[in-house]
Amino acid sequence: MGTNRSELARGIKYELGALPLLILGPVLITMGFKAIKQDNNYLFLIIGILIALTAMFLLFKGIKIILNAFFNTN
Numbered sequence: 581m582g583t584n585r586s587e588l589a590r591g592i593k594y595e596l597g598a599l600p601l602l603i604l605g606p607v608l609i610t611m612g613f614k615a616i617k618q619d620n621n622y623l624f625l626i627i628g629i630l631i632a633l634t635a636m637f638l639l640f641k642g643i644k645i646i647l648n649a650f651f652n653t654n
Contacts, residue, residue, distance in 0.1 A: 594642030605632030
């Protein structure tokens, strides 16, 4: 009942993929709100929200894979 190292590495890759999105999403959302005030442009806001949702999805999927690697009951 050891740790499945390949699954653990896959989960960490998901977490590392979500890391830049965690920074980029809020920055784009902030830029989007400023763009709404100036130009009535919603593009940055929509892209920022999509990136933030993608980051959350990758984080939860990575955590699930990591936990399955640790507590696999095969």
